[in-house]
Amino acid sequence: MEFDVELSGPEGAVIRVSGRLNMVSAPKLRDLVTHIVHGDGRSHLVVDLAGTDFVDSSGLGALIAGLKTARSAGGDLRIARAGTQVTMVLELTGLDRILQSHDSVEECFQ
Amino acid sequence: MNQGRLQIHELHACADPECLDKVHDLLAEMWSTSPDVTETDRAMFEIAVIEIAANIVRHGSDEGRTLCNLILEVYPERLGARFKDDGLIAHVNIESAAMPDVFAESGRGLAIAKAAVDVLTYERHNGANFWSLSRTRTPV
Numbered sequence: 001m002e003f004d005v006e007l008s009g010p011e012g013a014v015i016r017v018s019g020r021l022n023m024v025s026a027p028k029l030r031d032l033v034t035h036i037v038h039g040d041g042r043s044h045l046v047v048d049l050a051g052t053d054f055v056d057s058s059g060l061g062a063l064i065a066g067l068k069t070a071r072s073a074g075g076d077l078r079i080a081r082a083g084t085q086v087t088m089v090l091e092l093t094g095l096d097r098i099l100q101s102h103d104s105v106e107e108c109f110q
Numbered sequence: 111m112n113q114g115r116l117q118i119h120e121l122h123a124c125a126d127p128e129c130l131d132k133v134h135d136l137l138a139e140m141w142s143t144s145p146d147v148t149e150t151d152r153a154m155f156e157i158a159v160i161e162i163a164a165n166i167v168r169h170g171s172d173e174g175r176t177l178c179n180l181i182l183e184v185y186p187e188r189l190g191a192r193f194k195d196d197g198l199i200a201h202v203n204i205e206s207a208a209m210p211d212v213f214a215e216s217g218r219g220l221a222i223a224k225a226a227v228d229v230l231t232y233e234r235h236n237g238a239n240f241w242s243l244s245r246t247r248t249p250v
Contacts, residue, residue: 023168084149085153094209
């Protein structure tokens with residue numbers, strides 16, 4: 001699992017997640033989002049899931065925590081380019097109601 | 111009970127976070143030799159198996175070392191998984207497991223496993239935990 005962060009404009013950041021987002025990597029994503037929002041003052045976040053092979057309940061929890069952290073700072077967290085497995089799990093849990101995957105990172109910032 | 115079984119794959123490992131990768135690897139091995147299992151069946155079965163594995167890792171034992179055995183099976187009509195571990199008793203109620211509020215940050219694991227397979231059972235015998243999962247395969 002790897003995280004790659006790219007800054008976007010004065011308030012945005014893109015987090016690219018590669019590999020499996022599970023109980024091992026989820027706490028790292030939570031910490032990363034907290035650092036970006038509260039440390040760097042960037043609250044408009046996009047999590048690019050194009051390279052994410054698998055997400056479990058811990059990974060979903062980290063995305064929800066990130067969403068709440070970003071919104072509490074006046075921003076938002078959106079997800080982009082989710083693959084088949086991630087999409088299925090979002091639908092299975094009903095989380096697709098608050099985390100709808102966009103086709104591109106650019107679309108998330110519009 | 112094993113009549114008609116097409117494949118069996120087995121893993122014996124310490125139930126630590128790293129073992130989740132071994133479970134993924136075992137599932138990948140199974141899928142590579144079962145090309146006729148649909149993508150939906152694979153994804154649903156895999157998430158259920160991983161959620162139960164993560165539950166075993168999370169709740170471990172007082173001694174800090176839990177041994178876990180996993181058997182994956184492919185049948186013409188279904189996919190099966192059986193876990194046995196020597197960790198602490200799992201205080202779970204599968205029947206009442208339900209998805210929490212969408213903004214909840216935890217508490218989905220058992221509900222996901224339950225929703226992704228057709229049969230999910232848990233039993234405690236002789237100091238060991240036994241989990242069984244079964245998903246009916248989608249006809250191709």
